[in-house]
Amino acid sequence: MRITFSLQRFDPERDHAPHQEEFRLDVAWRSTTVLDALIRIRQEVDPTVAFRHSCRSAICGSCSMVINGRHTLACKTLIGPEIERHGPTITVAPMRNLPVLKDLAVRMEPFWQKVRAVTPWLEQAGGASSTAQAVLTKETRSHLHNVDACILCGACVSSCSSLEVSPGFLGPAALAKAYRFVADPRDGARSRRLTMLTQPDGVWDCTRCNMCVEVCPKDVQPMEAIVRLRRAAITDGLTDTIGARHITSFTEIVRQEGRLNEGRLPAQMLWRHPAALLAQLPLAIKMFVRGKVPLPWHPPLDSIRAIRRLFGRWGTPSSWTN
Ligand code: SF4
Ligand code: SF4
Ligand code: FES
Structure with missing residues (x-):
């Protein structure tokens, strides 16, 4: 079947503003993903089309983009359901809320800076020199509520309505990551973490629009993690915000x-x-x-x-x- 792909193109060295460019391709639409089609466009039609990908299996998190208005992974998006819902033209744009590098590739530095800002590693109780054994049991692991399934794809960040108006907001991915350590009983920095997370641009800046829950390909439910962080902060006495x-x-x-x-x-x-x-x-x-x-x-x-x-x-x- 012949499908039209309307890709957002932008080359900062040449273009003043992004524009759409159409490519037509014969594809086996039931079994082809949008990522497969993009790779073919780059190999067969225009080698300058820029986008990120690696695993092609919804594991590495590098192929997030906006497909027919949906923030999702290109390697997880089959063409068949897209044309059933939207017709024979598939529109592809880069993630939102992150600066565009070229075409469908965005700069990920702001994303990583926010993830780094929440100290995304375990701070062992008793300090790094402590010899106390740290074990995450099956029961305590259930407190993590699947946040450790995050592949840091950024789809939630792209969809976040609060980030659209407050670029400084830590955002759903970084806050879900923060919850992963606040909920870990082996972590010794809960109080410092919660104090930091309740500052401006932290947990209270979420508008609870639920978009991050809807788009997450791994069912991490970042908004639920943010609500749990809010509860934890109030329970721990951080109520003057x-x-x-x-x-x-x-x-x-x-x-x-x-x-x-x-x-x-x-x-x-x-x-x-x-x-x-x-x-x-x-x-x-x-x-x-x-x-x-x-x-x-x-x-x-x-x-x-x-x-x-x-x-x-x-x-x-x-x-x-x-
Ligand atoms: S929470 Fe979900 S959507 Fe957000 S970065 Fe992690 S896997 Fe991607
Ligand atoms: S629920 Fe909160 S964090 Fe999630 S997309 Fe909406 S504003 Fe952003
Ligand atoms: S290419 Fe790895 S998640 Fe899509």
Whole structure:
């Protein structure tokens, strides 16, 4: 079957902006992957097309790109389902949220810098000279929740909505890697790690859009790892951050009134930080003028006892465990 591949081309030495270029190829569409087709285009049509690949088996993580708008591995993407869903033209673009090097290849340095920033190795309890035996048992291994399956392909980073607007955000891959060591009972640096991860650009910058979970080819579920890191931080007393204050204030209001009281939330979150509370005043005035300020006093719901029983049973964020 003759398929059209529309590839994003960009040569920084020649082009001012990226553009699409079409290549037509006869392929056995049921058994050919997008990576197979790209390799053929490079071998048979244009040897200058740039892209990364190695294992061709979804192991090395080097062939991530955006195929028909999906952030995925080219070696794992069969052409058949793509043309069934999108028609006989397959559009291929480089990963997003990373600078393009050439055509479909991106610069990975920002990605690796963030992975390095979370200290992606075990810091043995008692220091490097400790002779204590470190064993990861089957039971303690279950705490890792599959994060050690990450192949560092970057598909999650490409899809991340928070990174699009905050390039400094550590991002899903680095945070999943960070969780891998926070959850490892052999690691001796939990406190230092969590302190670092709760700074600006850390765990609280995730908007929980779930994109990283949807695109991950290894079911690592980075967003779930980020949620566990948040819980771990609150459990360990790292509660004086805007994100932690939001969660603890939110749940405390629901515990008291049975529902969220948006009129109380900013004051409850920020009363220890008057400057930050005052900074919200212009927005509050604008909302008041437009009739959008919710009343700060609500009578508790009739079902408040049942809700408090739930809190009695499940606790509050500071008592939750990973
Ligand atoms: S978490 Fe998944 S998508 Fe992200 S780098 Fe690891 S394997 Fe790739
Ligand atoms: S859930 Fe968070 S980390 Fe994952 S893609 Fe969305 S904003 Fe990024
Ligand atoms: S070539 Fe290795 S993951 Fe695709």
